[in-house]
Amino acid sequence: MPETESCKNLIALLQLAYSAEQAAAYAYRGHWHSVVDVEERARIKQIEDEEWHHRELVGGILEKLGAHPNKQREIRSWLLGRALGFLCHLMGWFAPMYGAGRLESRNIREYETAARYARDCGHEEFTDCLLTMAEVEWEHEYYFRSRVLLHFFGRSLTLWPAPPPKETIRESFAREAEGGFTLVEAAS
Numbered sequence: 543m544p545e546t547e548s549c550k551n552l553i554a555l556l557q558l559a560y561s562a563e564q565a566a567a568y569a570y571r572g573h574w575h576s577v578v579d580v581e582e583r584a585r586i587k588q589i590e591d592e593e594w595h596h597r598e599l600v601g602g603i604l605e606k607l608g609a610h611p612n613k614q615r616e617i618r619s620w621l622l623g624r625a626l627g628f629l630c631h632l633m634g635w636f637a638p639m640y641g642a643g644r645l646e647s648r649n650i651r652e653y654e655t656a657a658r659y660a661r662d663c664g665h666e667e668f669t670d671c672l673l674t675m676a677e678v679e680w681e682h683e684y685y686f687r688s689r690v691l692l693h694f695f696g697r698s699l700t701l702w703p704a705p706p707p708k709e710t711i712r713e714s715f716a717r718e719a720e721g722g723f724t725l726v727e728a729a730s
């Protein structure tokens with residue numbers, strides 16, 4: 543049972559991430575099937591596999607925290623992922639690459655925040671795993687951004703804000719730990 547605000551926030555965020563990974567994985571399954579380029583297919587297939595792995599890891603953390611995935615979110619994310627995967631076959635090359643990049647940038651922040659909640663509620667044993675997932679999401683964002691920028695339309699658009707360099711994920715986390723910073727205190 544969650545004892546602190548940070549623990550409740552961690553569980554809620556992980557339930558969200560657990561289902562979001564399912565939606566992402568199914569969407570990428572449709573995505574890699576829809577692209578023609580062999581290297582793009584292989585990389586997006588690898589990203590699908592990484593999302594399934596994240597889901598496994600997040601599920602494991604939830605279990606250790608005595609929590610479970612949210613059933614309604616699970617149903618919604620299944621439907622959403624399947625729908626997006628199907629739409630990838632109709633939307634052409636650019637829109638799925640753009641949408642994926644935008645979503646991935648949010649995933650980086652989600653796992654960084656989850657790592658902070660874990661630290662704040664005394665579950666330091668999960669922080670390395672959560673920060674590693676943030677780093678993998680950073681790689682995903684970088685890949686889709688690079689794809690979008692290959693396209694003349696992508697170069698003429700203002701893209702979502704670029705995340706800071708990958709190293710800053712761990713650097714800022716370590717800096718905050720030294721300064722005794724907590725998310726709950728920062729919000730109050």
Ligand SMILES: [Fe+2]
Pocket residue numbers: 563592593596649679
């Ligand atoms: Fe993921």
Ligand SMILES: [Fe+2]
Pocket residue numbers: 566593646649678679682
């Ligand atoms: Fe991802």
